[in-house]
Amino acid sequence: MAINRHHDINYHQFDVHLSHACNFTCESCSHYSNYHFSGNLPLETAEAWYQKWALRLRPFRINLLGGEPAINPKLTEHVVLARKYWPAAELYLYTNGFLLHRHPQFPAAVRNVGNFIIKLSRHYNSAEYEKTFEQVVSLLKTWQSQYGIKFAVSESFSKWTMRYIDQDHQLSPFHDNNPKQSWEICNAKYCLQMHEGKLWKCPILAYLPMVKQKLGLSKEWDQYLTYKPLDPDCSESELHEFLARREEPFCSACPAFKRPFPKNDPTKPAKKTAPPLVA
Ligand code: SF4
Ligand code: SF4
Structure with a gap:
């Protein structure tokens, strides 16, 4: 029988939102960051969470993200803090890249903490988008040659699917009534969230109360x-x-089969009309 290492107590990973805010407006963002919450994670808050969880968890990987993590002015200090509590974990930064230039101290810190990779998401495909994206790639290539920073580009826009239904900012869950299949096809099924000092199954459940409060x-x-x-x-x-x-029964909120749709340009204000719902 095949062993699924994700169910091993020593083989988990978790995400931390360094910022709930995002500079992009990707429809159906699985972290709901397209609804522009505010809030950067303060270092003291993160340290209080890590002090408790470091006694319980030995993740193989920690994903620093958001929202857009580079919105947090303490991005560099957060990298150092995560390494202090989990010396052996791989650290990943998930970013759209457009604000990384705000953090000139970041590459030297990353070189020092080691075992770190930047996952740069390409969220759109247009000549205008590419102009800025190329500048980001060029910055990362400089960091790579000067500091040995590893990075990889992920073509996120090309496999974009609906995570919930949004009609004029009125959100609805799916009703496919097949939580097992929803979980099986879910890209976030191993994306535990450390949020408000607790561990949550996934971003869809962790940040839903924030959506309720705002929308x-x-x-x-x-x-x-x-x-x-x-x-x-x-x-x-x-x-x-x-x-x-x-x-879990909560997975019923999510689609039981993939519903791809073409994204709008996420650097522009969100469109009010929802993408067509594929039945
Ligand atoms: S850049 Fe990432 S976090 Fe921001 S809206 Fe797009 S998918 Fe969500
Ligand atoms: S509720 Fe289940 S299917 Fe939906 S995002 Fe979370 S883990 Fe995935």
Whole structure:
């Protein structure tokens, strides 16, 4: 029988939002960051979370992201902080890149902490977008040659799918009624979120209360808002059980088959009309 290492207690990863804000407007962002929440993660808050979780978790990888993590002016210090608590983990930064130039101290810090990779997402395909994107790639190539920084470009726009239905900023969950299949095709199924000091199954559940607060949500979402994240004071068996979970009834909110759609230019204000819903 094939071994799925993701269910091994020593083989988990988690994401941390260094900023809830984003400079882009990607429709159906799985972190809902297209709705432009505000809030950078303060270093002291992150350290208080890490102090507790470092006693419980040995992730093979930690993903620093958002939102757009480069919006946080303490981006560099956050990299150093994550390394202090998890010396052996691979550290990843997920970024759209357009604001990385604000962090001239970042590459030297990354060289010092080591075992770090920048995942640069290409979120659109147009001549105008490419002009700025090429500048970002050129900056990263300079960091690569001067500091040995590793980076990889991910063609995110080309495999974009709907995560929820958005009609004029009124969000609805899917009703495919097949949580097992929704989980199986889910790109976020191993994307635990460290948020508000707790561990959440995925971004769709972690940031849903923020969507409710900002946009309001219909009753269709009530069952999904009952999700309970894991507290760092949990028992060892609760932690094992949490990390081993696969599909849950909450996964019914998500599509049970992929519904790709062409993105709009995410550097422009969001369009009000939803992409056509593929049945
Ligand atoms: S760049 Fe797009 S996909 Fe990434 S967090 Fe911002 S809105 Fe979401
Ligand atoms: S609720 Fe389940 S299917 Fe939806 S994003 Fe989270 S893990 Fe994936």
